[in-house]
Amino acid sequence: MSRYVIKRLLLTVVILWCAGFVVFTLTYLVPGDVAKILLGPEATEDVLVIKRAALGLDQPYLVQLGRFMYNTFIRFDFGDSWVFSSSVMAELLERIPRTLIIGLSGMIINVSIGTILGIIAATHEGKWQDSFVMVIAMVFVSAPDFFVALLLILLFSLKLGWLPAYGIDSWTGYILPIISSSLGAIAVNARQSRSSMLEVIRADFVTTARAKGQKESVITRKHMLPNAMMPIITGVGGGLAVMIAGSPVIESVFSIPGVGAYLLSGVNQHDYPVVWACVIFLALFTSFAILIMDLCYAFLDPRIKAQYSRGKKVKG
Amino acid sequence: MTAKQQYKRPNAVLEFFGRMTKAFSAKLGVILFVIIVLVCLIGPFFSPYDVNGIDLINMFKGPSKAHLLGCDEMGRDIFTRLMYGGRYSLALGLCSSLFGAAVGVIIGSVAGFFGGKIETFLMRLMDVWAALPGMLLCILVSNVMGSGFFSTVLALTVGGIPGTVRMIRGQILTERSKEYIEAAQSINCSSFSIMFRHLLPNVIQPVIVTTTMGIGSTMIMAASLSYIGLGIQPPNPEWGAMLATGKTQIRTYPHMLLVPGIAIALTVFAINLMGDGIRDALDPKLRD
Numbered sequence: 001m002s003r004y005v006i007k008r009l010l011l012t013v014v015i016l017w018c019a020g021f022v023v024f025t026l027t028y029l030v031p032g033d034v035a036k037i038l039l040g041p042e043a044t045e046d047v048l049v050i051k052r053a054a055l056g057l058d059q060p061y062l063v064q065l066g067r068f069m070y071n072t073f074i075r076f077d078f079g080d081s082w083v084f085s086s087s088v089m090a091e092l093l094e095r096i097p098r099t100l101i102i103g104l105s106g107m108i109i110n111v112s113i114g115t116i117l118g119i120i121a122a123t124h125e126g127k128w129q130d131s132f133v134m135v136i137a138m139v140f141v142s143a144p145d146f147f148v149a150l151l152l153i154l155l156f157s158l159k160l161g162w163l164p165a166y167g168i169d170s171w172t173g174y175i176l177p178i179i180s181s182s183l184g185a186i187a188v189n190a191r192q193s194r195s196s197m198l199e200v201i202r203a204d205f206v207t208t209a210r211a212k213g214q215k216e217s218v219i220t221r222k223h224m225l226p227n228a229m230m231p232i233i234t235g236v237g238g239g240l241a242v243m244i245a246g247s248p249v250i251e252s253v254f255s256i257p258g259v260g261a262y263l264l265s266g267v268n269q270h271d272y273p274v275v276w277a278c279v280i281f282l283a284l285f286t287s288f289a290i291l292i293m294d295l296c297y298a299f300l301d302p303r304i305k306a307q308y309s310r311g312k313k314v315k316g
Numbered sequence: 317m318t319a320k321q322q323y324k325r326p327n328a329v330l331e332f333f334g335r336m337t338k339a340f341s342a343k344l345g346v347i348l349f350v351i352i353v354l355v356c357l358i359g360p361f362f363s364p365y366d367v368n369g370i371d372l373i374n375m376f377k378g379p380s381k382a383h384l385l386g387c388d389e390m391g392r393d394i395f396t397r398l399m400y401g402g403r404y405s406l407a408l409g410l411c412s413s414l415f416g417a418a419v420g421v422i423i424g425s426v427a428g429f430f431g432g433k434i435e436t437f438l439m440r441l442m443d444v445w446a447a448l449p450g451m452l453l454c455i456l457v458s459n460v461m462g463s464g465f466f467s468t469v470l471a472l473t474v475g476g477i478p479g480t481v482r483m484i485r486g487q488i489l490t491e492r493s494k495e496y497i498e499a500a501q502s503i504n505c506s507s508f509s510i511m512f513r514h515l516l517p518n519v520i521q522p523v524i525v526t527t528t529m530g531i532g533s534t535m536i537m538a539a540s541l542s543y544i545g546l547g548i549q550p551p552n553p554e555w556g557a558m559l560a561t562g563k564t565q566i567r568t569y570p571h572m573l574l575v576p577g578i579a580i581a582l583t584v585f586a587i588n589l590m591g592d593g594i595r596d597a598l599d600p601k602l603r604d
Binding site (some may be wrong): 026 | 322341443445447448449450451452455457460461482524532536539540543544545546556559563566567570573577581582584585588589592
């Protein structure tokens with residue numbers, strides 16, 4: 001088991017290197033002279049030359065890439081912002097908790113509400129509870145999260161005046177962003193939970209349990225749910241990754257100074273150290289979410305656990 | 317023999333369509349989608365207004381008989397812009413999903429069929445590719461490529477490819493060892509012909525389902541992209557861009573925001589209902 005974890009951690013490191021390479025190359029390919037964009041159209045050629053040298057932009061691609069990789073992955077330093085000349089790492093560390101609060105609370109709500117709704121729908125298949133949950137889920141799968149966010153602002157902030165429309169001056173500012181970024185994930189999760197519960201609901205072991213006279217609630221909890229759990233975990237982990245990747249949009253709707261909003265400002269102002277830092281953080285977070293998900297599989301499914309403990313894995 | 321001759325084989329497409337629209341929700345989805353597509357394609361020819369025609373007298377006007385859905389901040393007729401914008405949104409969703417599925421199917425079939433080092437290389441590549449979440453790649457590529465239609469299609473495509481590749485490869489791994497592939501190999505079929513004539517038709521079903529569902533989520537992604545200022549740019553009437561302009565007037569003229577938002581949600585709703593219908597029709601477990 002521990003061998004597997006170490007192997008996966010090493011793989012994560014390699015993936016992050018590659019992600020760093022990809023994001024650096026993509027920003028390198030953006031057309032236009034960055035020095036000119038940063039200094040404005042009136043800058044003279046002398047000033048531009050000095051600026052290019054200061055940012056290292058006059059070096060060939062491979063030298064720039066090498067310096068970026070060295071600074072990022074050996075010294076863990078993203079350098080200073082090209083626009084504000086302040087440390088990117090310090091700013092990023094200040095912003096990470098805000099994005100994580102939204103993503104992780106969204107995930108907790110998703111696991112509790114989405115899964116339960118899916119189970120209710122599956123155990124009442126064909127009845128009104130099933131149709132009701134599935135229609136609502138379909139509506140929220142289809143509505144873009146930023147549109148839902150704007151509707152919530154319209155209702156709760158502008159019409160009713162209960163919650164702030166933007167900013168995070170108090171904890172109430174987090175309520176709308178969390179709800180609007182998790183509604184879509186809850187809907188996806190409810191659909192996924194329903195269909196994976198339906199896969200096992202007619203299995204022989206369920207009939208056996210029922211024949212023994214076991215209580216319905218125990219059958220659902222102890223016999224059906226553990227067997228339906230795998231796709232649900234995949235869905236929840238994927239949902240978290242999608243939520244974190246969607247943070248630029250939600251954070252720009254609510255003007256929250258999180259990682260996503262930082263990334264967008266970096267993209268718009270051609271402030272590439274900011275873009276590199278944000279993308280590498282988001283990739284790191286996604287990799288860890290997937291790693292934890294895979295470990296959950298092994299933890300929950302004795303068949304997979306047995307494969308690892310014997311030291312051989314059937315499928316890579 | 318006569319009985320066999322009298323038996324008429326049902327048209328496969330018609331049969332599939334009939335099975336798909338058996339459920340009420342799928343029927344509703346198809347009808348809604350056809351109406352939306354027709355309105356977007358034909359509607360603009362009947363509109364008396366120009367899509368970018370500025371009319372400052374009617375600025376911010378609410379819905380009325382002359383302007384069914386009201387006017388925006390430059391007095392442009394929102395319904396006309398909605399129909400033109402629908403062309404963009406639908407085309408973006410369709411092109412990106414189909415293009416992404418095509419690339420994914422090709423890479424996935426190569427990986428699954430040839431196996432060995434090629435497979436390891438391609439699958440590790442996909443691991444790295446998938447480590448950057450779709451929306452992020454989309455933002456970065458859109459930033460590099462600029463704001464045209466085809467650059468946006470490309471930006472929307474890149475995020476979905478690893479998923480399709482993994483799915484196709486997984487399917488091919490289970491099919492590869494079956495007898496009909498061995499039979500094809502024994503009569504000296506070329507790899508190309510085995511891959512695309514024998515394997516692909518047997519593994520394509522899940523791709524069809526995810527591609528259909530993907531059109532909806534791609535449309536949402538396209539709208540998000542123009543909402544944050546990348547992708548299709550104003551004054552082009554893309555739905556997400558219209559929503560972004562509408563957001564600035566959220567306090568005073570919410571109709572500017574509601575109309576394009578509901579249009580996106582309704583279209584994606586219709587596509588998802590169709591996707592569910594296709595999944596149920598293709599799933600052999602549910603067949604009668």
